[in-house]
């Protein structure tokens with residue numbers, strides 16, 4: 001039994017029968033490995049797509065989760081996630097992540113845990129991203145990406 005076993009049945013994943021396998025595998029190292037840090041935490045999830053990792057954070061016992069995703073048609077898919085109690089912990093917002101982060105800083109918000117999953121290769125200004133995130137005072141930032149192992153510095 002994996003946390004995301006249900007996901008193949010959601011309309012967004014129709015025809016992608018390997019989604020649950022991939023998501024369960026990622027869940028092990030993005031969520032389970034940090035279960036103690038996530039439990040009770042206030043979480044910010046960047047580039048949330050249809051809210052799958054927001055739901056994952058909520059399922060791991062996060063107190064609350066804010067998700068920021070640029071594409072509104074993906075945000076509406078979040079209502080298909082099965083457990084209303086987990087969905088109720090999640091505030092899915094439509095917007096660009098830099099705008100969303102700056103808005104949270106302006107409000108004086110802080111977050112315990114920040115998820116940066118599958119987004120570093122969509123943006124150019126990584127340094128600014130991490131500088132801004134420092135202002136949210138997270139105790140844990142989890143990044144799902146890949147290091148390019150080359151002699152010369154490369155992004």
Ligand SMILES: C[S@@+](CC[C@H](N)C(=O)[O-])C[C@H]1O[C@@H](n2cnc3c(N)ncnc32)[C@H](O)[C@@H]1O
Pocket residue numbers: 046047048049050052053068069070071074095096097098116117118119122144
């Ligand atoms: C590869 S998906 C990763 C989704 C999810 N974080 C995951 O790991 O499963 C990248 C997502 O980032 C969103 N996105 C791209 N640029 C963005 C931006 N500047 N602000 C917010 N979302 C963005 C895309 O619409 C897409 O849903």
